Amino acid sequence: MSTAFRSCFVLIGFILAYITYLLLGALVFSAIERPVEETLKSDLNSLKAELLNLSCINATALETFLEKVLQANKYGVSVLENATVRTNWDLASSLFFANTMVTTVGYGHTTPLSDVGKAFAIVYALIGVPFTMLVLTACVQRFMHPLTYGPISMCQRRAGLQQRTASVVHFIVLLVLVVLCFFVVPALVFSTIEETWSFLDSFYFCFISLCTIGLGDFVPAEKPGQRLRALYKISVMVYLFVGLMIMxxxxxxxxxxADVHGWTAFFQLPSYEEEDEDKEPIIEQEPDDESPEAEKASIKPLDPSCQVSYNSINR
Structure with a gap:
């Protein structure tokens, strides 16, 4: 088995394991939180019926009802008639919650109701957050060659551009494509599906989500009577994962x-770590050279002109 094939096989295994982890978390969250949510809804409906049956609503009963309603609303539970048929802890919603938690987006619109759910969320996130970062890193490493090294090499080879010019042109083109494909187009889609969202609201949601800020003032698929709500939630999950990977x-x-232009050396920042196949030794040193002068020279910051560049790409 070749190294490239084995590497792709391991990556696919990581992705499948990640999807399985999300599904297991969604099932556990749904099993723990849905009965608690149903109980809370039942209590709210009982209080609502009690208020409606009263001939004269007194201040104490009204305050009790409003207190319960506000507390339930904090957990995404509504007492409105057109919202009682929907649950926040079906499989699709639980999967969406698990995904936003391990990607650290965390809108906060839906949160665990029970102590058991909160404890499980802590353990789940402790494993899920680094696991998500591992999967994202593995995916990005595979995409660096076709989306970064390859286009830069092509610009240098076919257009005859210098390495610094080619790197700037590539980054500008990549940035424009990312803005169009992951901000502008999704914003148009969200503004069409979410009737109350303007284009600016949708663009704002995309930016807040892909930057993992997750303020929670805009959350998709939360309006009553949302068509194909489960499919919509899963589609947003895929968008968030792919968008985070692209970011x-x-x-x-x-x-x-920054390495090519010497900015990392100028600001004394860590340089970009090259993969083994993209490294070329800057200075050949003798294996037995252990003089103090050599040790001092090895710890000096590299001059910007000596930074590893896109020329190291195999062509």
Whole structure:
């Protein structure tokens, strides 16, 4: 089995394990939280019926009802008639919650109701967050060659551009494509599906989500009577994961650009770590050279002109 095939096989295994982890978490959250949510809804409906049966609503009963309603609303439970048929803890909603938690987006619109759910969320996130970062890193490493190294090499080879010019052109084109494909187009889609969202609201949601800020003031698929709600939730999950991966790719590409232009050395920042096949030794040293001068020279910051560049790409 070749190294490339084995690497792709391991990556696919990581992705399948990640999807399985999300599904297991969704099932556990749904099993724990849905009965608690149903109980809370039943209590609210009982209080609502009690208020309606009273000939004269007194201040104490009204305050008790409002207190319960506000507390339930904090957990995404509504007492409105057109919202009682929907649950926040079906499989699709639980999967969406698990995904936003392990990707650290965390809108906060839906939160665990029970102590058992909160404890499980802690354990689940402790494993899920680093697991998500591992999967994202593995995916980005595979996409760096076709989306970064390859286009840069092509610009240098076919257009005859210098390495610095080619890196700038590539980064600008990549940034424009990312903005169009992961901000503008999704914003148009969200503004069409979500009737109360303007284009600016939708663009704002995309930016807040892909930057993992997750304020929670805009959450998709939460309006009553949402058509194909489960499919919509899963589609947003896929968008968030792919979008986060692309944002990570943009950051790594910018780090490469900073190395090429010597910015990392100028600001004394860590240089981009090259993969083994993309490294070329800057200075050949004798294996037995252990003089103090050599040790001092090895710890000096590299001059910007000596930074690893896109020329190291195998062509």
């Amino acid at each position: 990570f790719l943009v950051l790594r590409t910018f780090h490469k650009l």
